[in-house]
Amino acid sequence: xxxxxxxxxxxxxxxxxxxxxxxxxxxxxxxxxxxxxxxxxxxxxxxxxxxxxxxxxxxxxxxxxxxxxxxxxxxxxxxxxxxxxxxxxxxxxxxxxxxxxxxxxxxxxxxxxxxxxxxxxxxxxxxxxxxxxxxxxxxxxxxxxxxxxxxxxxxxxxxxxxxxxxxxxxxxxxxxxxxxxxxxxxxxxxxxx
Numbered sequence: 728x729x730x731x732x733x734x735x736x737x738x739x740x741x742x743x744x745x746x747x748x749x750x751x752x753x754x755x756x757x758x759x760x761x762x763x764x765x766x767x768x769x770x771x772x773x774x775x776x777x778x779x780x781x782x783x784x785x786x787x788x789x790x791x792x793x794x795x796x797x798x799x800x801x802x803x804x805x806x807x808x809x810x811x812x813x814x815x816x817x818x819x820x821x822x823x824x825x826x827x828x829x830x831x832x833x834x835x836x837x838x839x840x841x842x843x844x845x846x847x848x849x850x851x852x853x854x855x856x857x858x859x860x861x862x863x864x865x866x867x868x869x870x871x872x873x874x875x876x877x878x879x880x881x882x883x884x885x886x887x888x889x890x891x892x893x894x895x896x897x898x899x900x901x902x903x904x905x906x907x908x909x910x911x912x913x914x915x916x917x918x919x920x
Contacts (some may be wrong), residue, residue, distance in 0.1 A: 729757040738810045741818040742793065748822075749786075752776060752839050767839070779855060785826035792817045792898065800905055820894035 736743065753773050769775065776782060796802045796813060803810065831840035 734807060738807050739814055740811065741790070741815040745789065745818050748827075749782070749873070752843065756837070757842055767842075771838050771842050776840070779836075779838050781826060781830040785821050785830075789818060789821045790822045792821065792895075796898075796902060800902055800909075816894055817898060820898070823896075893898070
């Protein structure tokens with residue numbers, strides 16, 4: 728059954744937008760606030776970005792999740808909105824929260840993206856003490872909140888776990904439950920090796 732381009736775009740818009748974002752990082756030059764082009768160093772080159780472990784992990788987990796859920800589990804027969812929501816949560820966990828926000832903005836380990844985060848939002852370049860004070864102010868914590876790294880990591884540093892690891896684990900659990908239910912009903916045979 729052929730899927731119309733509009734229906735395909737609706738179902739997989741988050742995956743398409745992820746690919747567009749990666750393409751933009753590859754093809755667009757790095758520009759500073761005042762319109763000055765930044766000459767990328769070897770560490771910020773397109774090659775360094777495309778061969779970086781964080782990018783490879785984020786893209787690989789996204790593709791594996793899509794292949795597993797849409798192919799192996801056969802979730803393409805679900806309504807369009809369900810497939811769109813599944814794709815959004817998958818890309819949100821693997822790319823937007825983990826790859827972009829955590830690895831590029833918080834930990835600054837993804838080439839080119841870390842520079843873009845500094846250019847787009849200068850709060851990513853401030854030091855630890857200033858960042859903690861900003862987060863205390865933004866989140867409305869009392870000013871007596873301890874200004875040490877342990878408390879910071881317990882409150883703010885858990886973001887990669889809460890927004891990246893938990894959705895991935897919950898998705899894996901849901902997929903395994905669906906697979907187990909399909910096997911129980913006889914819809915999917917156990918593989919023998």
